[in-house]
Amino acid sequence: MLNTPESRLSISKAALYPFNKITQGLIRFRDLLDFEIQNVIDFSISVGDDAGTIVTGKQSSIMISDSVKASLADVDTLILNDPGTVFAGNEATFEKFDLINKWRAMVLKANQMGVQVVSVHEIFDTDTLKWINESHAKIIIGKQMNENLLKALDVFDVPSRSYYDRVYEYINSFDTEKTLFTQTKIKKIAILSTRGCLGKYTTQMSLYRELTKRGKKVLPLITEPTAFLYKRDDADLPKFLAERSLQKYPYYINELVKKADKEQYEYVIFSGQGSIAPYKALWLDAMKLNLLQAFGADTTLLVAGYHDNDEIDASIQILRIYGGHQPSAILIPDKVETHYGSYEMKTAEQISKRKEELKQLFHIPNVELIHDITRITDIVL
Template sequence: METKLKIAIIDSGVYHAHKDFFETKIYEITPSGSPVKSNVRNGHGTAVYNIIRKECAKGCELINIRAVESQEVDVDVLIRALNLAIELEVKIINLSLGVTVCLDMENLREVCHRAYDNGIILISAFSNDGSMSFPAAFPEVIGVTSEESITKSNNFYYVEDNVINVVARGGIQRLAWNEPEYMFLGGNSFACAHVTAIISKLISRNTTVEEAHRMLQENAVKTIQLNYSDQKQNFIPIKRAAVFPFSKEIQGILAHQNLIDFEIDAVYDIKYSGRVGANVSQLMPYARIMMDYKIKNIRDIDFNNIDTMIIGHRDKLKNKVKKEDVFHDLAENCVKNQVQIFSLDDLDEYKISKGYVYTPAVLKKEVLPKRQGKLFRYNKPILGVFGTSSKQGKFTLQLLLREKIMKRGYSIGQLGTEPTAELFGFDYVFPIGYNSLVELQNEEAVQYINMQMQSICEKEPDIIIVGCQSGTVSYDYGNISFYLFQQYAFLVATQPDAVILCINYFDELEYIRRTVQFIESSSPSKVIAFVVFPVKLEKEIAGVYGKKTVISEDEFKQRKSIVEKVFGIRTFLLNQDIEEVVNHVIDFFCEEE
């Protein structure tokens, strides 16, 4: 004789005296397994229980586990309740609840995976606030959301996705409650209860989770296919590389060799550059060069000692070598010598064999399904580095913060916008800088960045650092190119808790004020520090692209005094004050806790 199908309902408990439950024996326990003693105060669990009681397959045994005493879900209590349900050998667990910010993701995911391994079908509702929530978003769980268009309790849509799986009836409906006895409400919680009842009629005790998904798809009113193909190329492993040409991006790599985990064998440039034969230390007198190199002619490259060729931006160099395609020859020889290529520019025109080249890019084909617009809320502290213009050392600051904070024993997650970011161990890159290869705009960009940030959160870093490109607020509005759409998308998508704003010595105070106000009004951020780039314009009429000279210590002190008096925000000098900046960041987040 087949045993009864057991369904655990983890919720706020049941109002036993409700008139709908006359002559109904209600089994209700706490997450520790002991009988419930106090009366239920929240009608939510009563409503969920009544839906499942009325609509589930005949003969099901319903076990109520009271794990919620208020509007908030305690994840520790939820984990205990899930463990109890597993011990009771239930077949279905209904979770018409969840959390949008989970501070114990690892243990919640682990217990859900354990239930999955035991053949238990977990069904959980997404948050009604429109965001992603857990455990519904876990792949081990059937995540349920709702739509007003579904008006019948036994109708539902199946979604081919590993996050949202079912769309069911969640519109306004008459529900059993406690005070008052009935309530007209809607929400994903009740859609979840309807789905639990539906599944109970489709499965048997031995049905696997995969079979349950197939049964849902076969019995759905319609199947929603989310068109998404994960075709993103994986970052290439590098052991020993050569770099070419001696450009700004390559200089950045050479200046921070201590932060890369591969060796640089040689530095190359074209003979027309005027740099062949010079030492890197001569051309970068202010940088901390770990190992000096004599720049060599790219035509004399030795492929024997390298596994990777790192190629910087090509456009400026192309003008100097119009009669010969150095890049075509280089790419061809890399393939011939089985040397992979890391290129900051697209090399599709050279038709390089697949697998030999990696270019930091975000393409249209990588856009994730919209999933009703649901986004993840982040559960880690986030520090943002933004600026008032380009050429301020923002990436240098991000690298210095990475180095110094990691030296103090903290783990870091990092999302950068410089195309070389992944070479320094950043988790992800969204390369919106010079010659950007990002094809996404507006909401697509926000959604993509949100997924990157969530992936970093799941790695459990102590802090996440994000860094943007160029300015933050448009300085002028006379040309469409002046509008900083990508920077705005990056700001609102990363949602930093604290921001370090890089400013120029010559920035107008009113423009700094506009930038601070924009950052703090566009996101839940607080600008906690200014970092001054230590140069001034020789001729202000030339603007930010004119010739610059290094400011003196007295000039910085004078500017610092003015800025701190006007804004009340601590002000530091790039490079020189990095330890103080790190102390300030740590103090801020410690105070927040």
């Protein structure tokens, strides 16, 4: 049985599953959570290791274990950062370690032990949904969508003619309707990237932490599915799509910004999902262009990789046309995922060479590692 909480979830001590990027992000920024991460469950990688040591280089006593019973013994919540189904890049791992069946057994064990099970993802897979119903498994879908803001979107009509006409009308109708948006005093920072899984979330939360330390009132619009764990309104696109159409997402982000402005936040940080570069999916590309205009960033930080110069160039051109400015800085990771759970660490020489290359190619003087974002924090103030 899938449930959506009627009020904010009560979590005191949690176990996380699995040791993926979402879990690693929660461990990295656990000081911003109001509950304790006790341990991590994983059946395929890093079993027996200290999760904090892997993520931050500092021991945390948050151990990675493949024992479900032991991991759940002293927690009130199991947080699922994986919906229990195969997705791009981890098919071989799922098959090798029988992860679908182990995920299901883990959920049932948690139910049996009286541990609440919370999924950060919407669950759409038909086989998984069928299993949940037949086994009477209890899973809470964690979300914090603002119903009042969702209702406010209903005034915006979505065109309904032929496919290409609708896309054309969507872009043009947005261009007209955006003049009706309330101008805000809040300073808006956008974090965008040339492709997915490069470190936008780490950039966003690191900047949020740093600005907060400087005494600024900052709201992160978290587009990862974990916003509810930070007691924030969801800006996660898949969760939004469970409530409204893709075309209305830019309007929703605008409503979140207006709400933050009314609540007298000084800064709002938005991290876009996926790539700013074209996907060749017409509706998605149209939505992304409108999103740039809806958010109206004052400052943009571009997260890039090591072999994506064409995508960087395309991203900069899109930002100039639809965002009205070029990136104030380019940020790069110190490691790149090669396949599920495995990373290539970049050497100091590789990092230095890439930074200089980006400065010369794109004439953007501020190029830093994501983990060194404090060096360029002043440019967003």
